Amino acid sequence: MQRLQARYSASQRRLEKEFTEAAEGLDAAQEAASLTRRFDLSRKKRVASEYTGVAEHLLSHYKSEVAYFVAVQINDHLEPRLGYPPIGQIMVAMENCGGKEAARWIACALRNSPRIETAQLAFGVIKSSTMRSFVRAELATVDAELAEYIASGEGVRPPSRPASSVTGSTAPTKAAHQTHLSDGIERMPRQLTDAERRGDRLFLHLQVVSSVLLLLWPVLGGVLGGWPGAASGLVAGWLVRVWMRHSMGIRGSNPNDGFFVRMKERATGARRGILEALIERIRQRSFTQGQCAAITNAWDETRKRIEAATSVEEKRELLNALDVEIKRISYGSGYRTMPEEDGGAS
Amino acid sequence: MLPEVLWTTTAVATSVVACWYGVLAAHSWFRSRMVLGPLPSEAHETLRRLLEVSRQGDRLKLTRIALFYAGIGTLVVTIAAREWLGIVVTVAPFILIAWMDVRTTTAPVVLVMGTSTHSSIRRQRVIKRRLSPLRVVSLLDVNVPWDTSLANEMTLDCFRTTNEDDWWLVITGLMEIAPILVIDAAAETTGVLREARHILGAELWRKSLFLTPPDGSAPVLDRLLPLPGVQRQDLLVARYEEAVRAIATMATQLGRRGVGDPLRTE
Numbered sequence: 001m002q003r004l005q006a007r008y009s010a011s012q013r014r015l016e017k018e019f020t021e022a023a024e025g026l027d028a029a030q031e032a033a034s035l036t037r038r039f040d041l042s043r044k045k046r047v048a049s050e051y052t053g054v055a056e057h058l059l060s061h062y063k064s065e066v067a068y069f070v071a072v073q074i075n076d077h078l079e080p081r082l083g084y085p086p087i088g089q090i091m092v093a094m095e096n097c098g099g100k101e102a103a104r105w106i107a108c109a110l111r112n113s114p115r116i117e118t119a120q121l122a123f124g125v126i127k128s129s130t131m132r133s134f135v136r137a138e139l140a141t142v143d144a145e146l147a148e149y150i151a152s153g154e155g156v157r158p159p160s161r162p163a164s165s166v167t168g169s170t171a172p173t174k175a176a177h178q179t180h181l182s183d184g185i186e187r188m189p190r191q192l193t194d195a196e197r198r199g200d201r202l203f204l205h206l207q208v209v210s211s212v213l214l215l216l217w218p219v220l221g222g223v224l225g226g227w228p229g230a231a232s233g234l235v236a237g238w239l240v241r242v243w244m245r246h247s248m249g250i251r252g253s254n255p256n257d258g259f260f261v262r263m264k265e266r267a268t269g270a271r272r273g274i275l276e277a278l279i280e281r282i283r284q285r286s287f288t289q290g291q292c293a294a295i296t297n298a299w300d301e302t303r304k305r306i307e308a309a310t311s312v313e314e315k316r317e318l319l320n321a322l323d324v325e326i327k328r329i330s331y332g333s334g335y336r337t338m339p340e341e342d343g344g345a346s
Numbered sequence: 347m348l349p350e351v352l353w354t355t356t357a358v359a360t361s362v363v364a365c366w367y368g369v370l371a372a373h374s375w376f377r378s379r380m381v382l383g384p385l386p387s388e389a390h391e392t393l394r395r396l397l398e399v400s401r402q403g404d405r406l407k408l409t410r411i412a413l414f415y416a417g418i419g420t421l422v423v424t425i426a427a428r429e430w431l432g433i434v435v436t437v438a439p440f441i442l443i444a445w446m447d448v449r450t451t452t453a454p455v456v457l458v459m460g461t462s463t464h465s466s467i468r469r470q471r472v473i474k475r476r477l478s479p480l481r482v483v484s485l486l487d488v489n490v491p492w493d494t495s496l497a498n499e500m501t502l503d504c505f506r507t508t509n510e511d512d513w514w515l516v517i518t519g520l521m522e523i524a525p526i527l528v529i530d531a532a533a534e535t536t537g538v539l540r541e542a543r544h545i546l547g548a549e550l551w552r553k554s555l556f557l558t559p560p561d562g563s564a565p566v567l568d569r570l571l572p573l574p575g576v577q578r579q580d581l582l583v584a585r586y587e588e589a590v591r592a593i594a595t596m597a598t599q600l601g602r603r604g605v606g607d608p609l610r611t612e
């Protein structure tokens with residue numbers, strides 16, 4: 001991803017160079033001011049149809065790169081007054097105008113996003129399939145690999161919730177009838193019990209303590225025994241931290257991968273660590289070997305499908321589906337748990 | 347010699363930080379108390395609960411626990427070293443915890459509603475700076491990737507939920523608590539429409555300010571009004587550029603009038 005971002009930044013720099021060459025001394029800010037007056041842009045409502053005139057003018061009077069940077073100037077100048085970024089409406093108006101020139105303009109806009117992921121999301125907003133293929137072709141003339149990545153946002157559908165503070169819909173969703181706050185965890189099949197909350201709190205405390213001890217022991221050692229004490233404290237702190245994390249079932253530095261590694265171990269019959277057993281005892285709910293095997297299978301299956309997936313959106317959906325499945329296995333009623341099934345702690 | 351220098355330096359540095367955050371917490375608490383009056387303890391409990399389901403809830407919880415153990419750890423070292431300056435260092439994390447509690451559970455004075463655009467988040471920042479130390483909160487998505495300073499500044503006042511199903515309960519809970527509601531009447535999304543419908547239907551419009559672009563267009567109000575008992579002329583409407591001044595006036599009036607009374611800008 002870093003490599004792609006670097007190539008994206010290089011393409012952005014090339015775009016600026018292309019603009020300088022195409023502008024031939026033309027001042028984009030001055031042009032923007034003139035168009036603002038001519039089309040009375042400071043009074044436009046937030047609808048694309050209001051910007052059709054200016055979009056057509058930009059396409060017919062300037063080269064695409066210049067037209068794009070004039071629109072950027074319009075945006076910078078008017079956004080504080082309008083209260084919304086007009087360039088978004090101009091882009092939709094461009095799409096409505098259609099044609100290859102409009103596609104070139106949109107391609108310029110996609111090359112000038114802050115990050116490549118933003119460009120990919122913006123590509124997903126283009127509704128017309130013809131325009132999408134035009135824009136993709138335009139991007140491919142600059143960098144085929146970038147074009148492929150950005151256009152993989154093709155499958156992005158309009159969000160089910162509006163991009164507002166609301167993020168909600170007026171449709172009679174679950175939210176409309178919900179009377180209690182959830183636990184603040186996405187895709188949970190049910191609320192946590194008090195015991196589960198206590199167990200989760202203990203897990204968090206133990207995690208913090210394991211890190212604090214790594215610092216505390218060397219300091220304490222230093223205070224009590226000078227430099228040798230500090231060195232011994234450092235070793236002791238590190239050992240305690242390693243033991244605590246291992247005993248809690250934490251594997252590796254990536255919590256996501258670590259969770260599945262641990263599930264695989266437990267699926268093959270590994271015993272629980274002391275702290276892991278303590279946490280599960282407090283939660284009054286332990287993972288059974290069957291649950292761990294089901295989670296491991298779900299992860300293996302999803303990994304294979306992710307490798308075969310072509311778009312980022314598809315991968316995201318697979319991960320979301322995995323998340324739902326794991327929470328169903330972990331908390332759903334179909335998987336009853338037996339606290340001592342795994343046979344105590346190691 | 348070295349331990350003394352270390353203890354003194356650490357004590358001076360932490361006492362400066364502790365004093366700064368202590369003063370901030372006290373200032374915020376007194377100002378809010380002056381404007382809002384004494385709030386029932388349930389309001390603080392509600393805010394704490396709303397914060398737990400917000401996106402920064404977990405991070406705040408982790409920070410609080412880390413500070414707590416940092417304080418305990420320092421106390422252990424202080425006792426072991428028998429160094430009285432260590433008490434100063436020990437107190438600092440607990441003052442930071444107190445500041446976090448005041449900063450995140452003090453009742454908001456203004457709730458901003460609208461779409462999560464860069465400009466609307468910046469508008470909230472301007473309002474927040476103008477009213478500081480009073481709280482101005484929203485559920486806007488403040489994680490703007492290309493403007494991290496904005497995101498960092500707004501994060502403690504963002505109640506955007508992790509679980510989307512919580513949104514409606516959080517926004518209506520905040521609407522009840524905040525004495526001033528500010529809503530973008532030009533943001534014609536289903537969510538904002540639902541918020542506006544609730545404001546108009548639940549008689550919350552008396553404490554609301556409806557924002558419009560310079561041309562005065564308010565599609566949200568056009569869609570919802572007239573309603574029985576609510577005419578457009580009854581509502582407080584201000585253009586974007588006048589928003590900060592209008593809200594500051596409302597907040598000033600708030601200190602003078604009862605909280606439930608209708609507010610009017612000059």
